[in-house]
Amino acid sequence: MTRRPLVALLAAAFLAPAGLAGPATPATAQVAIECPAPASPAAAAASAPAATPAAAPAEVAFPEGGGDLTVFAAASLTEAFEEIAAELEATNPGLAVTLNFGGSQALVTQIEQGAEADVFASANFAQMEAAEENGSIAGEPVVFVRNKLAIVVPTANPGGIGDPADLAADGVRLVLANPDVPVGRYAREALCLTGADPVAYGEGFVEAVAANIVSEEEDVRDVLAKVELGEADAGIVYVSDALVGGEAVSQIEIPEAVNRVAAYPIAAVAGGDAALAEAFIAYVLSPEGQGVLTGFGFEPAG
Amino acid sequence: MPVVAAERGTTPAGPRRGLPVALVWLLPLPLLLLLALPLVALVWRGASGEGLSAEGAMILRQALGLSLATSAVSTAAIVGFGTPLAYALARKRFPGARAVDLLIDLPIVLPPSVAGIALLLAFGRFGLVGSWLNAAGVTIGFTTAAVVLAQSFVAAPFYVRAAAGAFRRIDRDLEIAAANLGASPWRTLWSVTMPLALPSLLAGAVLAWARALGEFGATIMFAGSFPGVTQTMPLAIYGRYGSGDLETAILLSLALLVASAVTLAAIRALVGDRVAAPGA
Structure with a gap:
């Protein structure tokens, strides 16, 4: 074996990373922000909330003896839903709430691929509609927070x-x-x-x-x-x-x-525990639930 | 098991009796299936789909190009700096050798998320070293260099391990003989030691390259994700999966699978089956 290839390799190893470093200006591929046609502001505003917030929801009690409730929720809801889950578990013996947070679009994929969930809370309607289209949603989504x-x-x-x-x-x-x-x-x-x-x-x-x-x-x-x-x-x-x-x-x-x-819709997931889902959604829409959410910087649904 | 009994009967005095076929093939079957089925499913779903959309094709071009380029640079850097290190670890006694040995092993057991946090704390803009670099006008985060650093961090141990093992296993008598015949230490290194170690070095380099190609966690935390700059194949696949574009995610995965298989096969064809078992 001659020494030349190895020397060249060594030189490349030393030089290449140095060449890649430097001021952080992405040289290639700009993914521009694509704006809709100039008439957009009105259109964008109009496209926002399709479903109306449920007016003064009736209180729905959790089933006697609790149960296992799984909620898939947008990442931005993490702290608020953790507090809501803790409160519900404290006041409903036997109730165990499992929370799964992520980007709403990732949650839709997970539910579509068979992840077991009872409730889906999305950060926008596009993802809720995607979930509805693939048959993952039972009932009508309602806006619960903004x-x-x-x-x-x-x-x-x-x-x-x-x-x-x-x-x-x-x-x-x-x-x-x-x-x-x-x-x-x-x-x-x-x-x-x-x-x-x-x-x-x-x-x-x-x-x-x-x-x-x-x-x-x-x-x-x-x-x-x-x-x-x-x-x-x-x-x-x-x-x-x-x-x-x-x-x-x-x-x-x-x-x-x-x-x-952003208007956040929430809905029961098809194939999930309907009674638990209904009770959870009702609590989120109740004054107590709304209080927790506004405490974390959200705006009330109504 | 009559067949086995018959075999036993025919070769009673054989020096080696083969293990029962059932034992050799049935016991590992679950593992074989576990390894094969996901890949079969990937190929099946990928092949039966509609093919790559125009957007998907662009993502593939950018991400695969970036992945191959960064993993090649990482591997070159690892081999360049790692070979002398492996030689020192194998042959020289020096203070702190055990600490260095441990240091080399740690990235293998650390989850990539730990690597990501650690890299941020070291090379991030407010990091241990990064703050100095930043003051000098050099930022690493969100650049292709950050991808190479993340890949090198997680992949280097695999090469250094293999190389150090190779240097340790070489018959010292051969080197001594070369020296007795008048070869200088450098000549001995290049003409005796390196050629003997080469198969294991290549095997280690392939292993490190594969690890670099698959790097995900540390990259997404430390380098971020931007098409053409830091979005390597694993990040692009995760991004498409997360965006609900499962079809593109599957096809990108298939492309990475094919690219990896072709590269491995090419390297084996080039240097022979000696590289087949990286652990050797």
Whole structure:
């Protein structure tokens, strides 16, 4: 064996990683934010809540002796649903609530592939409709809570973000959820609405923001984690998640006019325990359940 | 079992009696099925589907290209730095050798999520080293370099283990003979030691490459996920699965399976079956 190939290999090993490092400007493949036609704001607003919130739901008692209840819920509901589950388990002896959180779109796939669930709480209607279309849902979904978007930045604010316009500044490292995740879609819609006002935000706002996206995460909590760690300069999450981030993150408001409000639908899953599901949904819609949710930064359904 | 009895009867004095066929093939059957069925299902579903959409084809092109490139760079780096390390571990006594030995083993037992957190704490923007790099204008997070670091972290031990084992097993008498015949230490290394170790080094490199190609957890936590930059095949597959696009996820998985099989087969054809068993 001659020594030359090995020497070349060694040289490549030393040089290659050095060449790959450096300033973080993704050189290839820009996935632009695709905005709908200019007439969009009204359309986007109209498309929001299809189902109306259930008015003053009747209280439904859990079956005598409890049972095992499995709830699949959007990642943003984690803390609120954990508290609701704990309260229900404390007041209903024999009731055991299992919670499974994830991106709503991943939960739909899991349910479709046969995961056993009794209740599905989604962060948007598109995923609830996808679940309905594949026959996973029993009954009519109802809106149980709403959630606005907010920009989160690390407390040290390395990107110097003060308002949405700053997201377009050169070199800002922005992390969004991917466009198939509800919060990722809402975030892009909000950015499109923002860009539709070129007087306030300048021409090419959406393109500039799109060029700043460094990562597209699988759910809202992954976005938050990247900001908490300080890896990203900014992320767009729900207001409720911004609160979960605690002292590690600061929240920057997105103006009402360009914000998107997520309406969360909840429904019983076909093939699940209907009685347990009905009781859980009724509790979530009750004043107590709504109180827990608003305590975590959500807005009431009504 | 009459057949076995008959065999026993015909070769009573044979030096080696084969184990009963039933024992050799039936006992491992569950394991064989466990290994084969998921792959069969993947090929079956992938082949009976509608084929890749235009969007899926673009994801495949970007992600597979990125996966092959990053895993090749990681493997080259691991071999480049890992060979001298393995040699030192096998041949030299030095203070802290046991600690280094342990250090090499740890990434094998650590879950990738631990690797992801640890890499963030070291090379993240506010990390131990990352904060210095950041001050110097170099950020690693969300770049292709972060993918290579994550892959190298999890895959290096597999190569270093194999290489150190190879260096330990070489008959020292051959090296001594070469030295007695007047070969310099370097000449002995290149003409005797390295050729003897080569099959195991290649086997180790293949193992490390395979591990790098499959890296998922540390990458998604440390490097993020962006098409063409950090979204390798495992991340793209997870992303499609999570987005409810199971069809594309299946086809991407199939593509990765085929690419891996072809690469392994090519390497074996190139260097012979000596690389067949990485543990050897």
